[in-house]
Amino acid sequence: MNFAQGKSAQETEQKNNVFYCPEESQFYSYCLELLLMIHFSPDIVIEFGSGDGTAVIAAMLRTRFAGIIQGYEINPKACAAANRHICQYGLDNRYMILNSCFFKNALVFEKKCLISNPPYLPCFRKEDMILPELYGGADGAEIIKKLLSINFSSVIMLIPSISNPLSVFQYAKQKGYSVSNFLVTELPFGYYSSQPEIQDTLCILKHKSISFFSDTGYLIAGVLFQKKEYAEIDRSQELSSIMQSLK
Numbered sequence: 001m002n003f004a005q006g007k008s009a010q011e012t013e014q015k016n017n018v019f020y021c022p023e024e025s026q027f028y029s030y031c032l033e034l035l036l037m038i039h040f041s042p043d044i045v046i047e048f049g050s051g052d053g054t055a056v057i058a059a060m061l062r063t064r065f066a067g068i069i070q071g072y073e074i075n076p077k078a079c080a081a082a083n084r085h086i087c088q089y090g091l092d093n094r095y096m097i098l099n100s101c102f103f104k105n106a107l108v109f110e111k112k113c114l115i116s117n118p119p120y121l122p123c124f125r126k127e128d129m130i131l132p133e134l135y136g137g138a139d140g141a142e143i144i145k146k147l148l149s150i151n152f153s154s155v156i157m158l159i160p161s162i163s164n165p166l167s168v169f170q171y172a173k174q175k176g177y178s179v180s181n182f183l184v185t186e187l188p189f190g191y192y193s194s195q196p197e198i199q200d201t202l203c204i205l206k207h208k209s210i211s212f213f214s215d216t217g218y219l220i221a222g223v224l225f226q227k228k229e230y231a232e233i234d235r236s237q238e239l240s241s242i243m244q245s246l247k
């Protein structure tokens, strides 16, 4: 399945201010397939920030996952695109997306499993960003930590090496999570993360030794966090070392 049809799809999505980064979305999709749908397979899953929906749809089509995914997407254009894609693939009884802020709905969640490719870009001024919905706070880790504070039993989330990852693993531990499993890949700096305002912020965070990247890119991990009572092992030390390996 190929939702992204080359440059014209990219230009349309980016002009519409809908997140478009196929490398990252495809990695998220692959992590969902391996960490959620094949081995773990809960009956109900909540998603923060569904974007255009294609990452989850592709993973659902590649597996026999039979659960229900309830997504929340704050950007109305992304949500409309997602709902179009869901209908196109006949998944409207298994993947539902509301155009609403995730945090405004937190009281109604069944807190079994949360999935997300969250906003994680740090920037001095959110309003300077190409897509302010991708703002992750001063060090990029604020939304990630907020999502780990809601108390889901399991969380599958992308964690980048540029956004204070060691503090994320420490915070997860404080909240009672182990890192049960993970996958890591290297991403090149893309359309959003190459923006000069973001690069300037990243250089300052790198000098403080809380952001790790090379001249060309950074690492991103798809992480399965599980509350300690459900986890068999904790691989957080191993992942912390890997995240610091790009200089």
Ligand SMILES: C[S@@+](CC[C@H](N)C(=O)[O-])C[C@H]1O[C@@H](n2cnc3c(N)ncnc32)[C@H](O)[C@@H]1O
Pocket: 019, 024, 025, 028, 048, 049, 050, 051, 052, 053, 055, 072, 073, 074, 075, 078, 100, 101, 102, 103, 116, 117, 118, 119, 133, 134
């Ligand atoms: C990095 S993008 C990921 C999109 C998609 N999941 C993917 O991987 O292709 C993060 C998404 O979170 C959405 N978002 C940001 N803040 C949100 C909030 N408070 N509630 C719901 N969605 C939000 C953004 O609009 C954006 O579409």
